[in-house]
Amino acid sequence: MSLEPLFNPQSRLVGWIERDEHLYDLNLKWVGFISDGNAFSVTTHRWLGPIDELNCLDRTGKVVAWNPSQPIKGRITPMQPLTPLTPLRPLTPLRPLTPLTPLTPLTPLGGWSALQFNTWINQ
Template sequence: MEPLFDRNVELVGWIQDRENIFDLNINWVAFVSNNNVFSSKTLKWLGPINGFNCLDTRGKIVAWNPDYDIEGSLSPLKPLQPLRPLTPLTPLRPLTPLKPLRPLTPLSGWSNLSFKSWLTE
């Protein structure tokens, strides 16, 4: 599992195999389908994923991983709603990662949404 940080370099969640996203309590909150992130509860489209950067529906970065370049995108097109995948097995809680250095502001900018609000918008 890879850690996800917000614009303030706070740990906000985890991404597993670029397929499933978990919150800090290891609750399954979102999944990836065709390079797009969807809520695991509502199937609502949350935005695209670019590497390990989770973007909002305007292409702005909500969460990022320090091992990958931080890149947003232009406003993406809304994809078709996928079928809900099977609930993944709950993974073991990873060790808390070291806090990375604060990154430069990405060209596309940061999302105004927090990770929690992005998941429930």
Template sequence: MRLDAHIFDLDMNWVAYISNNHAWSAETGNWLGPIDVATCLDQNGKPLVWSPISDIRGTVRPIRPVRAVRSVRPVRPVRPVRPVRPVRPIAPVGGWSQLTWQQWLAQ
């Protein structure tokens, strides 16, 4: 994943950034969890948010990385056209994260 990648919520608010394959809160700078291609994992290694561009898989509990340098706030992107809802994926080995989107961001 690129070092300057950003995560936006459905209202196009900047909520997290990605540095060295880990997600960090845009608000607090706290570590949210690792990134596996296009899947955001919680701090226990369980999938929480994913994209259909890659397989969904969890991992063993990751080691907490050294705090990343805070990212510069990006320009707010134009709201994209609402996509067609994808089919529900098969549950990954080890199961899904127990966190909600808001709980994950609030860590």
């Protein structure tokens, strides 16, 4: 299990992502899961938006959270997928080392989402 950091538009750490699997908050609480390239809330089971590699997008295709190892880009408004079955709760991961703060990125094409990570994940 390898966790990658997620940052907000101001380059503040907001959560963690396990590629193609799960989303965690700063306390490593399991808050979302990824199915077929889309994020879903663990608590509400609602579709949150697409996951583009390691970047989290809202339902309009705008970037909510990003990872410095991937280009930051939005996309046109995606179609809502069918809601998958919620996977079994994963084991709590070991706390990763605090990542270095990346440089503040340029605004992606289409702009940033108006949603903060915690608001996005709790829709």
